[in-house]
Amino acid sequence: MPHPIIPPNPAPEKETAPREKRSPPEKRTTPSATQTHLRNQQVARASITAMATNAALALIQIVVGLLANAFSLVADAFHTLADLTTDALIAWASRRAGAPPDADHPYGHGRLETLASLTLGIVLVAVGGGFVWAAANRLQATEPLPPVTYPALVVALLVLASKEGLYHWLKHRGKKLNAPVLVAAAWHARSDAASSFVVAVGIGASLLGAPALEPIAAAIVGFLIASMGVRFAYRALAELVDTALEPEQVSAIAETIRATPGVIDVHELRTRRMGHQALVDAHVQVAPRLTVSEGHRVAEKVISRLKTRFHEEHELTVGDVTIHIDHEPDQAPDAPAHAPVPERAELLAAVRHALGFPAFATEWLQIHYLNGRCELDLLLPAPVPQALRPFVDHPERRAEATAILRQQMPCIKSVHWYLALEP
16 A cells, blocks of 8 residues: 655645546446336236227227117227227337347337337327317218117217226326336327217217217317327427436436435536436546546446436436546636646656656556646555665655656646555
């Protein structure tokens, strides 16, 4: 372990403004492949259950609708069949989204969930617009329709109750699995229930002698469905253009980073979504004299805390995290530029010249780039080479070498001498 043999020489000068600096390599992680795989399997199973339910309801609607002269019931059945296509898209997206990252998709396939949600939004807008258009045509129709029989009303109410139940179940599963695509499917099921309600009202109105109520109710519900689709499409598009998380979520992430031991501050925090996961990258400031390995360790702790806290305490899963370790605050954009600071090769050559020892090894020199200048740590090994012995035994030789270094390179703020203890 190096042992200091003399205080820093000379006394520190007044620090100048910060400068742009170099930092250790960034740390990138990906979520657990096993957890992601299990989660996507559950999402796929929920989607398959919804598909089977919709298929059974559509079959019942077609049969009874044809027998009971309830053409609105048949139309609702074809609407349900369109939902089956959507559910199939969700199941496909969930399975594909769980595939591990590859060379073409280094961040994984989470965007497929976003694509599925966008598709759902577009479908909802189209369905809502279709209801409004159909309602307008019905209000303008003058030809009488065949009488509807009571079994159609029973089936319409059965379908309404089934789809409302499907809405609640899918919404619960979507929140539990943090799967926006399932929540979108739940609201799609709610829109189906709304359309089934319209059908039930229309059939009931026909049975009571007031058929005009059906197209009016259909127009109202169609507008609600379309507005729902706009919201889902907007959220998906916001994710595709890398919109940041909600301000309160960003603040919670920043607080978690600052609370990590070893972290001084965080800046340049950026967030975005990919499917059900949040992607985070940030610059984390640590003590300026930490080693690269300890800075790396701090980054690992930050990543671990983010993944653990937001998995357990928030409706948010943190996926890929990139931490850039900084040893000092970033220089302000309008701050005056510093003179270029020499690199290691140039500084090592200066040390060898000042000590008159060309064999001075690069690992014996530690450089700290701080505030636009540099501080040198000279780590004399044990046993000390004979040519370096005078610098251990005579303080004036160390002072002389320090003065030569600072005269040769004014950017050197201070020189610290350390001696390794004998084994």
